[in-house]
Amino acid sequence: SEQRLLEIRLMAYGNRQLLLVARDITRIRLLEGMRREFVANVSHELKTPLTVLQGYLEMMQETIPENDMNQQALKLMNQQSKRMKSMVEQLLALSRIEDAADVDLQNTVDMSHMMSMLEEEANALAQGQYQFEFSCEAGINPHGNETQLFSACINLVSNAIRYSDPDSKIQVRWALVSSGAEFSVTDNGLGIATQHIVRLTERFYRVDDARSRKTGGSGLGLAIVKHALSHHHSELSITSEVGKGSRFSFIIPMHLIELPASQHKV
Numbered sequence: 001s002e003q004r005l006l007e008i009r010l011m012a013y014g015n016r017q018l019l020l021v022a023r024d025i026t027r028i029r030l031l032e033g034m035r036r037e038f039v040a041n042v043s044h045e046l047k048t049p050l051t052v053l054q055g056y057l058e059m060m061q062e063t064i065p066e067n068d069m070n071q072q073a074l075k076l077m078n079q080q081s082k083r084m085k086s087m088v089e090q091l092l093a094l095s096r097i098e099d100a101a102d103v104d105l106q107n108t109v110d111m112s113h114m115m116s117m118l119e120e121e122a123n124a125l126a127q128g129q130y131q132f133e134f135s136c137e138a139g140i141n142p143h144g145n146e147t148q149l150f151s152a153c154i155n156l157v158s159n160a161i162r163y164s165d166p167d168s169k170i171q172v173r174w175a176l177v178s179s180g181a182e183f184s185v186t187d188n189g190l191g192i193a194t195q196h197i198v199r200l201t202e203r204f205y206r207v208d209d210a211r212s213r214k215t216g217g218s219g220l221g222l223a224i225v226k227h228a229l230s231h232h233h234s235e236l237s238i239t240s241e242v243g244k245g246s247r248f249s250f251i252i253p254m255h256l257i258e259l260p261a262s263q264h265k266v
């Protein structure tokens with residue numbers, strides 16, 4: 001017979017009453033799966049035409065003389081098609097990451113290597129601006145999926161770049177803490193008002209739509225981070241103050257951390 005999926009909740013009322021609620025979520029899960037597949041297919045199909053458009057736009061920009069009045073229009077079209085392509089890529093990345101099936105927690109991720117890749121990419125994004133401070137405690141490596149952890153980390157770093165001034169400081173750390181190992185990004189940027197913080201990981205949620213549009217955000221970055229972290233038994237913490245800056249961090253729990261031989265788990 002057909003398998004059903006039930007969600008079971010046990011709720012306590014006062015000291016004496018317990019309520020057991022079972023809900024059949026078979027259909028909801030089925031629809032979620034269909035939605036994911038649809039989004040993945042659409043994003044995939046959109047990538048090719050966008051690449052072709054972008055190629056021709058770039059070619060036209062190069063062949064039309066600098067002072068031609070069409071140059072400005074071409075520049076805008078090029079910018080917008082790049083933006084659309086990066087949104088499509090983020091959508092694809094999100095639908096891949098939402099699918100828990102390909103997360104293997106047996107693999108060990110080399111964190112020193114990952115931090116140096118992050119630093120390289122951060123420098124490329126920053127184009128010589130910003131003062132980065134990268135630090136990585138050696139030999140502390142999480143179990144998990146390298147691609148997903150990298151995309152969580154780079155999304156946090158690129159947000160710090162996007163939402164702070166070009167001459168400000170951005171600190172990126174990987175360090176042992178009591179319950180596991182912590183990755184954190186601290187910026188002295190715009191900061192976020194408390195009422196927005198709880199909603200930041202929702203798809204397409206943005207504090208300031210106009211600013212995000214200008215800075216090229218898709219509104220999907222933190223949703224990607226959230227899903228990637230949930231596969232690693234972790235979640236995003238955000239502390240922030242408007243006008244002062246923000247700290248985005250997550251802790252990979254100790255049971256997924258490999259320590260150097262000199263340190264023992266307690």
Ligand code: ADP
Binds near residue numbers: 160221
């Ligand atoms: P986006 O692509 O718009 O950056 P995200 O999902 O990555 O989308 O982030 C959602 C929103 O959270 C952003 O639009 C921005 O308003 C806010 N945000 C994210 N990171 C920071 C940060 N380091 N400082 C201030 N605001 C931030």
